[in-house]
Amino acid sequence: MFPSGQVFCAGANHREHTVEMSLVLLRGDPEETRPDAELVEEATAIADRVEAGDPYVFLGLPSALAGARDDVVLWGPGVQHDWEVEVAVVIGRTAHRVAPERALDHVAGYTICNDVSTRDLMVRPGFALSDFLMAKNRPTFFPIGPYLVPRRFVPDHRGLRMRLEVNGEVMQDGRVGDLVHGVEELVSYLSHATVLSPGDVVLTGTPAGNAGARGGRRLRPGDVVEATVTGLGHQRTLCVADPTAAGR
Known part of the structure; x- marks a missing residue:
């Protein structure tokens, strides 16, 4: 695993994923009585x-970063552990207030990341804000790699295919x-919010197909998760139980 500085995560950046997750939330509201067509x-x-707004990051x-062959610990509290394969962009040159058309000049290369998320911790009952610290940032929740492929060896990053x-x-x-906000736009947007430095990582967003759309199938101890991206290698991680759970 390569050293990293800041880690930025683009959310709701694939249209089908946004529709899918919105439907899960709407259908999960016990007070929601509208027919399915209206929910869609x-x-x-x-x-x-x-799509009409700025990127959400x-x-x-x-x-929370881990290696591409490391075990993923399904930490509690929370049991609804989910997967999110993403292409991660690694910054190679300092970027501050760069235009989208110059953004790729500041990219060192690309790699794979799985943004493991505990869905039942993401929203607190009666609280209007999301808890991404507990839901997404516990140790091993960002397995990354196995390779950092230099940008010059990826002639068209838009053609990269993600599969989990x-x-x-x-x-x-x-x-x-299919990203709503592409790599150039994300890097430019972030560079206007802060100074990007070599080693910073930008997760660009995940496609549809999360657990909520798979009949509630969640990650369990013993599951093997494999993630691939065209030309970026193959990631294989084993999900293991929270070692502290027995002591609770």
Whole structure:
């Protein structure tokens, strides 16, 4: 695993993923009584609003990074552990207030990351804000790698295909070209919020196919998660139980 500084995560950056997750939330509301067609319409409207706005980015913790062959610990509290394969962009040159058309000049290369997320901790009942610290940033929740492929060896990052399997079953299959806000826009946007430095990592967003769309199939101890991206290698991690759970 390579050293990292700041970690940035783009959320709701694939349209189908945004619609899918919005539907899961709408259907999960016990007070929601509208027919399914109206819920799909509302989820589509949410995706439209996301596309019309700026990128949505939250911070990750470098301490959550793990290797491409390391075990993923399914820490509690929370049991609804989910997967999110993403292409990660690694910054190679300091970037501050750069234009989108110059953003790729500051990219060192690309790698694979799985943004493991504990969905039942993401929203606190009666609290209007999301808890991404507990839901997404615990140790081993960002397995990354195995390779950092230099940008010059990736002539068209938009054509990269992301694929994630759990125990050999395909869960996600998407392309970087389907990003709502592309790599250039994300790097430029972040460079206007802060100074990007070599080693910083930008997770660009995940395609559809999360657990909520798979009949509630969540990650469990013993699951093997395999993630691949065209030309970037193959990531294989084993999910293991929280070693402290027995002591609770």
